[in-house]
Amino acid sequence: MLRQVAEGVLIHESKFCQSNAVVVQGRAGVLLIDVRILGSEMAALADDLRELGQPVVAGFSTHPHWDHLLSHPELGAAPRYGTARCATTVRAFLSDANWKTLIAPLIPPDIAEQVPLDLLGIITGLPAETTRFPWDGPQVRIIEHRAHAPGHAALLIEKARVLIAGDMLSDVLIPMLDLNDTTDPIEGYLAALRLLEDVAGDVDIVVPGHGSIGAADQIAARIDQDRTYVQALRDAHASSDPRVSPSAKEGWGWVADVHERQVQRLAQRSKR
Numbered sequence: 001m002l003r004q005v006a007e008g009v010l011i012h013e014s015k016f017c018q019s020n021a022v023v024v025q026g027r028a029g030v031l032l033i034d035v036r037i038l039g040s041e042m043a044a045l046a047d048d049l050r051e052l053g054q055p056v057v058a059g060f061s062t063h064p065h066w067d068h069l070l071s072h073p074e075l076g077a078a079p080r081y082g083t084a085r086c087a088t089t090v091r092a093f094l095s096d097a098n099w100k101t102l103i104a105p106l107i108p109p110d111i112a113e114q115v116p117l118d119l120l121g122i123i124t125g126l127p128a129e130t131t132r133f134p135w136d137g138p139q140v141r142i143i144e145h146r147a148h149a150p151g152h153a154a155l156l157i158e159k160a161r162v163l164i165a166g167d168m169l170s171d172v173l174i175p176m177l178d179l180n181d182t183t184d185p186i187e188g189y190l191a192a193l194r195l196l197e198d199v200a201g202d203v204d205i206v207v208p209g210h211g212s213i214g215a216a217d218q219i220a221a222r223i224d225q226d227r228t229y230v231q232a233l234r235d236a237h238a239s240s241d242p243r244v245s246p247s248a249k250e251g252w253g254w255v256a257d258v259h260e261r262q263v264q265r266l267a268q269r270s271k272r
């Protein structure tokens with residue numbers, strides 16, 4: 001079911017991992033950002049849009065992870081985009097004939113049958129350093145950075161003052177670093193948080209890729225919480241982040257395991 005979070009901006013939440021897809025209304029139809037997750041949910045989204053008389057005119061994936069690259073035939077064949085680096089990363093991945101086998105361990109077995117992969121990652125890269133999404137609709141600023149995944153972008157719907165954060169600024173997920181990044185994943189993440197902080201004054205609503213929508217008063221707090229987490233990782237301090245504590249929200253206990261893995265992998269990296 002679609003839920004309006006600001007004028008012309010609607011959210012469709014998946015049962016899987018509280019994943020948010022975003023719909024932005026333009027003049028001739030909608031821009032769909034990070035379509036999620038189960039086939040039935042994507043078909044229901046297509047139904048909702050049909051009822052509203054809103055064709056899909058474009059799509060965007062915030063970053064090259066499977067759960068942000070999906071689509072469904074009923075959503076039509078409008079072009080889908082990502083940053084240049086995002087598209088290059090996806091193309092390299094899909095060039096492996098065994099990509100469906102490679103992706104299988106990432107998808108929880110209880111939903112694997114329900115996630116259609118045939119349209120995964122069919123995206124076009126925008127020219128490098130594009131900062132405006134090219135479409136006939138409200139101005140959408142692209143904020144590309146190096147946190148979480150190559151070519152990750154947040155989108156700022158300027159007039160509606162909505163920040164679509166991709167996999168950052170979540171109330172349930174900790175910052176998940178791109179530990180395959182050969183440069184400095186900690187500094188990359190902190191730099192990305194600074195970019196988001198720079199626009200925080202223009203934002204009334206933050207939509208994380210997974211988790212609850214945040215109101216204006218939570219934006220600075222979420223940035224601070226993510227920064228504190230990343231700094232504790234960097235300095236090898238124990239984390240007091242509520243998202244990895246035993247009292248984390250029900251169903252999110254696995255986030256503590258992700259945290260432990262990050263601690264271990266960073267320790268290995270620093271030994272190299």
Ligand SMILES: [Zn+2]
Binds near residue numbers: 167
């Ligand atoms: Zn991700």
